[in-house]
Amino acid sequence: MDFEQLISNITPDIHTALKRAIEIGKWPDGQRLTQEQRELCMEAVINYEQRFVAETDRVGYIDRGSKAEGELCDDKPDPGDNPNQERPLKWSE
Template identity: 45%
Template sequence: MDVQQLLSSLTPDIYRGLKRAVELGKWPDGNRLSAEQRQLCMQAMIAYEQKHLPPEQHTGYIEPEPHTHCGTDDHDHDHPDEPKPLKWL
């Protein structure tokens, strides 16, 4: 079985088990994950998430914040794409 076949055979239960093992740093039987096992589990989790979950549920997802322009003058909102002068204090 190659890596792609292995990744495509992951089920939601297996995914949750891998995620829990990575979070706790140990397998359900109490044995610690080696650094290599943790890395491989994380890669499998990310591959599963990319294929099956919306971006908001991906590991490490950070919700983008709306862009706000510098300054608070009312005229800043007239043309938001025009360059704005710096205000030196």
């Protein structure tokens, strides 16, 4: 069985079990994952999610939608500012 067939045969339950094993570093029977097993599990989860899971539901998804009106994070520097110059952090409530 090649890698493509392996990914195609992963069920949602197996996907969940692989994510859980990565998260806690152990198989369901309590045996610790080796570094190689962890890497292979991550690769399988990523490939499975790219094929079968909506982007917004994937592990690590960050919503980069528009900010609500009035949000101040990521202020743009003034046009005359040196981009390498340190700027004070502005806290607002």
